[in-house]
Amino acid sequence: MPELPEVETTKASLAPLIGQRVEQVSIYQASLRWQIPNDLARLQGQTLQFLNRRAKYIVARFTEDALLMHLGMSGSFALLPATQERRKHDHLCIDFEQIQLRYHDPRRFGSILWLHEPRAQSLLASLGVEPLDDAFNAEHLAAKLQHKKIAVKVAIMDNAVVVGVGNIYATEALFYTGIHPARPASSLTLDEISRLVSEIKRILSQAIQLGGSTLRDYVNGQGETGYFQQTLAAYGRAGEDCIRCGAMIDSIRLGQRASAFCPVCQPIGKNC
DNA sequence: CGAAACTCCTGAGCGC
């Protein structure tokens, strides 16, 4: 499940392509979240200049055009010799001078768009602050949560509030701050919000350093899996013992998503 | 406007 740390890791793993020219573009399955642009072959002859990340999007700037790419839930990039046989779900191959870039995505929730097209621009326009920016602080989050009745977990996963906080990190951050995921967003005290912000920053930074939290099929451009999953305290641990108090981790559904928490460490009644 | 439901898709895991 690529979350922000995995996207950061993926971006870094694609750095060897910078400075290389595109020789050929081959689309095998154009139907992702949206259709891959049918004129993607425009990239031929263009050189990759730099890579950027915004939320969970990677922007690849070429000489003339730029791509906005999202890994969805099961997307990954690989750098391989062009002679290597294609695997099932390798939907796009871009031959660079030295190596081939492949996009692999079994569930096809990912997307690859021209940065300049209206759809890409509107996606970027609706994004909130970056979690690791100074602009994401207690005051900012407090203002965003102030009038929200929705569960705090759903709120911090809302990209208009803060980007890059997916189910894994929302679950972990709430566990470590002792806040029940179903608490109404507006019920949090400023102190709780402050600790939540710090925890989100801490967990995301740590995960980026460690190379991302891999679940199932995430691999970076070098084919390496992350290993942060070994340190998950609550996510995916329903029915197991809380690492802090030993109580059994419980799970509820919030916003159509599994939400694991410790009923003892994260009491619902706390400041409710 | 906010909130909640719905949608895309495939693989893993499970019961039989």
Place this chain on the structure above:
DNA sequence: TGCGCTCAGGAGTTTC
């Protein structure tokens, strides 16, 4: 061995 089922889930879109 394989069928059919449920679940997972990022995030845009639709519906109230």
